[in-house]
Amino acid sequence: MxxxxxxxxxxxxxxxxxxxxxxxxxxxxxxxxxxxxxxxxxxxxxxxxxxxxxxxxxxxxxxxxxxxxxxxxxxxxxxxxxxxxxxxxxxxxxxxxxxxxxxxxxxxxxxxxxxxxxxxxxxxxxxxxxxxxxxxxxxxxxxxxxxxxxxxxxAVEDRWELLGALTEDALVQITERPSIGNDARLSRALAEGWLRASRQLGRSVMEDAMREAVIRLRLRNQVQLLAELDDRDLEVTIDTFFAQAPTAAGPERRSWTDRLLGRAK
Structure with a gap:
C-alpha cells in the first residue's frame, strides 16, 4: 500500500x-x-x-x-x-x-x-x-x-453518540490534554462516564463536575496506570471521579452522589 x-x-x-x-x-x-x-x-x-x-x-x-x-x-x-x-x-x-x-x-x-x-x-x-x-x-x-x-x-448502532452528546467544554477537556487525548480507550471511558453522570444530574452541572473529574483522573494516573485496568474497573474508577466532584459552589457544595440520594449537607 x-x-x-x-x-x-x-x-x-x-x-x-x-x-x-x-x-x-x-x-x-x-x-x-x-x-x-x-x-x-x-x-x-x-x-x-x-x-x-x-x-x-x-x-x-x-x-x-x-x-x-x-x-x-x-x-x-x-x-x-x-x-x-x-x-x-x-x-x-x-x-x-x-x-x-x-x-x-x-x-x-x-x-x-x-x-x-x-x-x-x-x-x-x-x-x-x-x-x-x-x-x-x-x-x-x-x-x-x-x-x-x-x-x-x-461497529454499533449509536457509534457516534458521544460526539453529539458531550458539550464543547467536555470535548475540550478530553482532547486538549495529551495525558488523556493520546489514549483513545481512556478518552472514551471518560466520555462515557460524563454521559452517565449527565443523565443522572442534568447537563447544567457538568462543566464543574468534568473539570474536577479530570483533575482527579490525572492525579490518579500518576500513581496508577489507568489504561491497565480492565473495562469494568475503569468504568467504576471513572464514575468515582465524577461522584467526588461537587455540583454547587460555596456552603451548598455537595457531591452528585449526595444529590442523587437527596442528602443535604
Missing part, C-alpha cells in the same frame, strides 16, 4: 499567510489549483507519493456539503456550528486517507485550514483566531479529526 502524502505548511508559512490576509475583511478564497499553492508548501521527502489532487478537491467538496447543511455560507446559529463539528468529526474519522501517520502531523492540518478550507475556518470561527489555522489541538479540523478517532465506539 502506497502512503498518500499530504501537502504541508509550517508555522512560519502560516504566519506569513495570515499576515497577508490580516487587513482583508472578505472571506478568504480557497486555493484549489495545485500550481497556485503557497511557495512554502512541502511534502515529505520520502515514504510515499503525493496525494492525488482530485482527492483533496473531493475532501473539500464533502466538507463544504456538510457545512451547507449547517447554514454555510450564512452565519447560522451556535447549534448549527455544533452540528457541523459533530458531523465533520465522524466524516474525517472515516476517511481512509486520514488513517495513517500523515494525519498526526500539525503541518498537514495547517495546510488544509489555510489553503484548502480557509472559508470554512472563517465561517466556523468568525473572529479568525490564528490558532484555528495553525496545526495543533485547536486547529479547526484537526481537533475534529481527533474527536472522531478517539470517541468512535466502533
Amino acid at each position: 502506497i502512503v498518500q502524502l499530504f501537502p504541508r505548511l509550517d508555522r512560519l508559512a502560516v504566519d506569513a499567510l495570515l499576515a497577508i490576509r490580516a487587513d482583508d475583511k472578505a472571506c478568504p478564497e480557497p486555493i484549489l489549483d495545485a500550481d497556485s499553492y503557497p511557495i512554502e508548501t512541502r511534502y515529505a521527502a520520502s515514504g510515499g507519493s503525493p496525494i492525488r489532487h482530485d482527492i483533496l478537491v473531493d475532501l473539500r467538496a464533502r466538507l463544504v456539503e456538510i457545512a451547507a447543511g449547517c447554514g454555510f455560507p450564512d452565519r447560522g446559529s451556535a447549534s448549527d456550528r455544533a452540528r457541523f463539528d459533530e458531523q465533520v468529526s465522524a466524516f474525517l474519522a472515516e476517511r481512509d486517507e486520514l488513517d495513517g501517520g500523515e494525519a498526526l502531523r500539525d503541518d498537514v492540518w495547517a495546510f488544509l485550514a489555510c489553503v484548502l478550507l480557509p472559508d470554512l475556518v472563517v465561517w466556523r470561527f468568525a473572529d479568525r483566531p490564528a490558532e484555528r489555522f495553525h496545526g495543533g489541538v485547536r486547529n479547526t479540523f484537526q481537533r475534529l479529526w481527533m474527536r472522531g478517532r478517539i470517541l468512535d465506539r466502533g
Whole structure:
C-alpha cells in the first residue's frame, strides 16, 4: 500500500499567510489549483507519493456539503456550528486517507485550514483566531479529526453518540490534554462516564463536575496506570471521579452522589 502524502505548511508559512490576509475583511478564497499553492508548501521527502489532487478537491467538496447543511455560507446559529463539528468529526474519522501517520502531523492540518478550507475556518470561527489555522489541538479540523478517532465506539448502532452528546467544554477537556487525548480507550471511558453522570444530574452541572473529574483522573494516573485496568474497573474508577466532584459552589457544595440520594449537607 502506497502512503498518500499530504501537502504541508509550517508555522512560519502560516504566519506569513495570515499576515497577508490580516487587513482583508472578505472571506478568504480557497486555493484549489495545485500550481497556485503557497511557495512554502512541502511534502515529505520520502515514504510515499503525493496525494492525488482530485482527492483533496473531493475532501473539500464533502466538507463544504456538510457545512451547507449547517447554514454555510450564512452565519447560522451556535447549534448549527455544533452540528457541523459533530458531523465533520465522524466524516474525517472515516476517511481512509486520514488513517495513517500523515494525519498526526500539525503541518498537514495547517495546510488544509489555510489553503484548502480557509472559508470554512472563517465561517466556523468568525473572529479568525490564528490558532484555528495553525496545526495543533485547536486547529479547526484537526481537533475534529481527533474527536472522531478517539470517541468512535466502533461497529454499533449509536457509534457516534458521544460526539453529539458531550458539550464543547467536555470535548475540550478530553482532547486538549495529551495525558488523556493520546489514549483513545481512556478518552472514551471518560466520555462515557460524563454521559452517565449527565443523565443522572442534568447537563447544567457538568462543566464543574468534568473539570474536577479530570483533575482527579490525572492525579490518579500518576500513581496508577489507568489504561491497565480492565473495562469494568475503569468504568467504576471513572464514575468515582465524577461522584467526588461537587455540583454547587460555596456552603451548598455537595457531591452528585449526595444529590442523587437527596442528602443535604
